Amino acid sequence: MTQPAEPVGAGNRIITAGYDGPWSGLPGLPNLPPAAAVLVADNTEAVRAVWQAATTPRETLVAASTRVGDEQAQGFRESGLAVVRAGQVEPALTEREPEVGRVWLLTSGSTGRPKQVAHTLESLTTVAGDPPPRTWLCPYATGAYAWWQVVTLSLSLPGQDVLFIEPSELDRWPKMALDAGVTAASGTPTFWRQALFRSGDVLAQLPLEQITLGGEPVDQAILTRLREVYPEARISWIYASSEAGAAIVVHDGLAGFPAAWLDRETPGRPRLSIVDGELVIASSKAAEGMDAAIRTGDRAEIVDDRVLITGRIASDEINVGGSKASASKVRGVLLDHPDVEWAAVRGRKAPLVGQVVMAEVVLTEGSSTTDVELTAWCAARLPDYSVPRRLRVLPEIPIKETLKSDV
Amino acid sequence: MSTQLSRDQVRTMMAEVLSAQGKELPADDSASLETIGFRSLDFSELALRVEDEIGDELNFDAPGLRAIETIGDVLDFLEQLQTA
Numbered sequence A: 001m002t003q004p005a006e007p008v009g010a011g012n013r014i015i016t017a018g019y020d021g022p023w024s025g026l027p028g029l030p031n032l033p034p035a036a037a038v039l040v041a042d043n044t045e046a047v048r049a050v051w052q053a054a055t056t057p058r059e060t061l062v063a064a065s066t067r068v069g070d071e072q073a074q075g076f077r078e079s080g081l082a083v084v085r086a087g088q089v090e091p092a093l094t095e096r097e098p099e100v101g102r103v104w105l106l107t108s109g110s111t112g113r114p115k116q117v118a119h120t121l122e123s124l125t126t127v128a129g130d131p132p133p134r135t136w137l138c139p140y141a142t143g144a145y146a147w148w149q150v151v152t153l154s155l156s157l158p159g160q161d162v163l164f165i166e167p168s169e170l171d172r173w174p175k176m177a178l179d180a181g182v183t184a185a186s187g188t189p190t191f192w193r194q195a196l197f198r199s200g201d202v203l204a205q206l207p208l209e210q211i212t213l214g215g216e217p218v219d220q221a222i223l224t225r226l227r228e229v230y231p232e233a234r235i236s237w238i239y240a241s242s243e244a245g246a247a248i249v250v251h252d253g254l255a256g257f258p259a260a261w262l263d264r265e266t267p268g269r270p271r272l273s274i275v276d277g278e279l280v281i282a283s284s285k286a287a288e289g290m291d292a293a294i295r296t297g298d299r300a301e302i303v304d305d306r307v308l309i310t311g312r313i314a315s316d317e318i319n320v321g322g323s324k325a326s327a328s329k330v331r332g333v334l335l336d337h338p339d340v341e342w343a344a345v346r347g348r349k350a351p352l353v354g355q356v357v358m359a360e361v362v363l364t365e366g367s368s369t370t371d372v373e374l375t376a377w378c379a380a381r382l383p384d385y386s387v388p389r390r391l392r393v394l395p396e397i398p399i400k401e402t403l404k405s406d407v
Numbered sequence B: 001m002s003t004q005l006s007r008d009q010v011r012t013m014m015a016e017v018l019s020a021q022g023k024e025l026p027a028d029d030s031a032s033l034e035t036i037g038f039r040s041l042d043f044s045e046l047a048l049r050v051e052d053e054i055g056d057e058l059n060f061d062a063p064g065l066r067a068i069e070t071i072g073d074v075l076d077f078l079e080q081l082q083t084a
Helices: A043-055 A070-078 A145-156 A167-180 A189-205 A220-229 A327-336 A371-379 B007-019 B040-054 B071-083
Strands: A013-016 A019-022 A035-040 A059-064 A082-085 A088-090 A102-106 A116-120 A134-138 A160-164 A184-187 A210-214 A234-241 A245-250 A271-275 A278-282 A294-303 A306-312 A317-320 A323-326 A340-350 A354-363 A390-394
Touching (some): A035 A043, A043 A145, A102 A145, A134 A167, A145 A160, A145 A234, A160 A167, A189 A210, A189 A220, A210 A220, A271 A294, A327 A340
Parallel strands (some): A035 A059, A184 A210
Antiparallel strands (some): A013 A019, A294 A306
């Protein structure tokens, strides 16, 4: 087995709760078998496993231990991966040679138990070229696709340092980012909304040059808010999935992507199309074993020459007495209200009509808008069956480990 | 433990459902639902309000839905469901 060449970004600085130094200074994990699922307690442990994967011939899965149950860990062992957890090694139950260079990812699991997807460090690296030196903030769930995006960016390009944030540090990351000299940050729209809501003052002091949003549908309201706080920053929207690889990157500050990109053949770029209202992607960065054209499960709509990703097809539809309300459309209308910071919309079982639309919202600080006013706002913009019939105003944005709100 | 709502309390909630749409609930319980524009979606909303208030799900397997034509019918029915 050949030894991988040292990554170009070996000298980049990595900051976690337990480490501050270059990738090349990270000690490996002792007793790490050549094919292992490393279930980590924190980012310090995770980056050590990554460094070992990048510099020694091996097969690796890295995931936060909180995301993996016993049954799934047993599945890893049966598939030939040793499970390494809290320094303990549970050997693989199937004996086989490691698939050298293989990196396994778990999808976010928002639709059930996380799925396992096959990549390599190369197929995970989707940023190329010669970007300016930056210190990135990485708030994503350890081992998630978006987390790997920041990790491989730092491993493969010089001058790309990373500050990793633990889930328990999410409330105070702006201050930590200020101290670490963060100039670029990547997060879900929910993450950004929560940061603007809770720490808007500190956030405005951060000298951010690059703001990246991904992982959830991005609406115009959050892009506009971030543009107000950071008039000079480059604001990018990335559509990526573990299965398709990073597929769409837009920097013009507008929600969605130009409709002209649909059905276009460009060498080295994925081909994007809409089939029955669903975004379909053919990508060279796709995970192994995927079809040439991947049905993303995301609803895509063309509005004013832009393609908007408005939500998951499976969970978007609310059947109100036979009329189909779109949760993402209702959410969009609520987010357009100047006093609404965040909104989640879902169906609720109801007599006579099967389901009614219900919504939860968080208002901007100091707002005194009432649920009655918000209902009237929706009624003026939506058909009556789509108007939320139960509307709760929450004191703050509920957030999950994946940093995606439950919408 | 669920708490039963009085007929007056349910009537107040019914008025709230209508007032959110700019409509008024008449004092006369014999007024027809069609006249005041109280539709099945409004009834559903009212039932959910009652459910949230009493902390329990109402059992709609009970018969009698077709008989609902007036404000009084709605109040009778929700009273009956709470005790079912």
